[in-house]
Amino acid sequence: MLSLTDVQAAAERLKGVAHRTPVLTSRTLDERVGAQVFLKAENFQRIGAFKFRGAYNAISRLSPEQLAAGVAAYSSGNHAQAVALAARLAGTSVVNLMPEDSPPTKLAATRGYGAEVVTYDRYTQDRTALAQELATERGRTLIPPYDHEDVMAGQGTVALELIEEVGHLGALIVPVGGGGLMAGCATAATMLSPGIRMIGVEPAAGDDHARSLAAGERVEIAIPRTIADGQAISTPGELTFAVNQRLVESFELVSDAEILEAMVFAFERLKIVLEPSGASALAALLAGRIHGMPERVGVVLSGGNVGLERFQELLGTS
Numbered sequence: 001m002l003s004l005t006d007v008q009a010a011a012e013r014l015k016g017v018a019h020r021t022p023v024l025t026s027r028t029l030d031e032r033v034g035a036q037v038f039l040k041a042e043n044f045q046r047i048g049a050f051k052f053r054g055a056y057n058a059i060s061r062l063s064p065e066q067l068a069a070g071v072a073a074y075s076s077g078n079h080a081q082a083v084a085l086a087a088r089l090a091g092t093s094v095v096n097l098m099p100e101d102s103p104p105t106k107l108a109a110t111r112g113y114g115a116e117v118v119t120y121d122r123y124t125q126d127r128t129a130l131a132q133e134l135a136t137e138r139g140r141t142l143i144p145p146y147d148h149e150d151v152m153a154g155q156g157t158v159a160l161e162l163i164e165e166v167g168h169l170g171a172l173i174v175p176v177g178g179g180g181l182m183a184g185c186a187t188a189a190t191m192l193s194p195g196i197r198m199i200g201v202e203p204a205a206g207d208d209h210a211r212s213l214a215a216g217e218r219v220e221i222a223i224p225r226t227i228a229d230g231q232a233i234s235t236p237g238e239l240t241f242a243v244n245q246r247l248v249e250s251f252e253l254v255s256d257a258e259i260l261e262a263m264v265f266a267f268e269r270l271k272i273v274l275e276p277s278g279a280s281a282l283a284a285l286l287a288g289r290i291h292g293m294p295e296r297v298g299v300v301l302s303g304g305n306v307g308l309e310r311f312q313e314l315l316g317t318s
Helices: 004-014 027-033 051-059 064-069 078-090 104-112 127-138 149-166 180-192 208-215 238-247 256-270 276-286 308-314
Strands: 036-041 071-074 094-099 116-120 171-175 197-203 250-254 296-301
Touching: 004 051, 004 149, 004 180, 027 036, 027 256, 027 276, 036 149, 051 078, 051 149, 071 078, 071 127, 078 094, 078 104, 094 104, 094 127, 104 116, 116 127, 149 180, 149 238, 149 296, 171 180, 171 276, 180 197, 180 238, 180 296, 197 208, 197 238, 197 276, 208 238, 208 250, 250 256, 250 276, 256 276, 256 308, 276 296
Parallel strands: 036 296, 071 094, 094 116, 171 197, 171 296, 197 250
Antiparallel strands: none
């Protein structure tokens, strides 16, 4: 089972490689929600999202033989970029399986880091099976986007850094796709900040975690159609759900319209750009989804990988 020690060990491996991202505050936001809010800005992480932490931690633990054979990954974009950069830093090669409708900026960035990209149809094909087949055929080590303890431990350094910097928090609000970021953060935060409420956020169209928590077991839904491409997942990860079922209080839902409002707030008030998935936790806060608001709240802004054209399109200004 994932432990705080695993997260702390990941932090040591990431030291000097990953960015220690800033914690942002806003008096306007505090007044609006009635709490002191600390925003962990992972849009300033390498490759523009938290995913670099887990990818690098996992690849840094591979043997020389595994590195020589290369790695494989599957992702809608951010994990693909993260693995591509981490592989380059480790001196190995990578092939990434990505949806054919991935944002063009994410496809271009992944190739730009030197990765080979193989595309598939996310709505009709099983990406996990395809990726495993691809890795096996080519003799590569598969680095999944969330269901991997080293990946989860790397993502947990987000909460580790945040609590080290700001101290005890009453709640930590985290965007959820496959659940790796939440599993890592919950593992660290519940040990470092006793009594903290862990609250996940997912798009309303993709409520697989909320349904799974209510059912007491992993529930599978149709691939959701949402602007939050990084959270368009059909079922929680097996390893991640085992952690999150134990440590997470609730999974709140936000609409695409509320995510857009949060992106606008971040742009106008915080002076930062967030991709839809990266804004979902902030959206839940702004939309009043968090009940019994504690005095001190952490929010993970998980990424900012959205191109100018897509940003304008989403905000209706193109």
